[in-house]
Amino acid sequence: MNKGKNTKKELVAEINNIKSNVLPGDLKKLKLDSLEDIVSKLDQFTDGCEECNKLLNRFRPDILDELKSFNSSKQNKYQQNMKGMLTHLRTKHNVVTKGFFVSIYLPVGIAFGFLIGSIINNLVVGFAVGIAVGLIVGAVIDTIARKNGFVISSN
Ligand SMILES: [Zn+2]
Numbered sequence: 001m002n003k004g005k006n007t008k009k010e011l012v013a014e015i016n017n018i019k020s021n022v023l024p025g026d027l028k029k030l031k032l033d034s035l036e037d038i039v040s041k042l043d044q045f046t047d048g049c050e051e052c053n054k055l056l057n058r059f060r061p062d063i064l065d066e067l068k069s070f071n072s073s074k075q076n077k078y079q080q081n082m083k084g085m086l087t088h089l090r091t092k093h094n095v096v097t098k099g100f101f102v103s104i105y106l107p108v109g110i111a112f113g114f115l116i117g118s119i120i121n122n123l124v125v126g127f128a129v130g131i132a133v134g135l136i137v138g139a140v141i142d143t144i145a146r147k148n149g150f151v152i153s154s155n
Helices: 004-021 026-029 032-045 049-066 072-093 099-121 122-145
Strands: none
Touching: 004 032, 004 049, 026 032, 032 049, 032 072, 049 072, 099 122
C-alpha cells in the first residue's frame, strides 16, 4: 500500500516536471493534464485490479520516458499507450474522458431529431431539437459522472 502511494507521488512529480518543460501547445496536444488523473485512477484501482497494477508499473516506460525524449515519430506510440490506459479505465471502471457522453449522445440526439423532423415535416426544426437534446443529455450525464469521480479531464 505505501509503496503504491509513493509510486503515485513520484509519477505525479515527474509529470509536473515534464509539464513545466513543454511548450503550451504541446501541453494541450499531448493531453498532459490528463496524465495526473490517469495515474490517480490507476492508483485508486490497483488493489483490486491486476491490469491497473500492470499499467501503473508501465506508466514510466510507456508514457513518461516517451515524453522525455519526445519527437514527432513517438507521438503515435505515446497516444496509443495513453489510449490503452483510457480504454481499460472506461471498460473496466466506468471512467471516461470529459466530453465522452456528449460524443455518444449527440449522434443519438441528431437521429432522434431526424425522426421528429420527419414526423412534423420540418427537418430543420427536427435537427435543431435533436442537437439541443443530444448536447443537453450528454452534458447532464457528463456532470453527474464527474461529480461521482468518473470523468478524467482531457483539456
Ligand atoms: Zn483496472
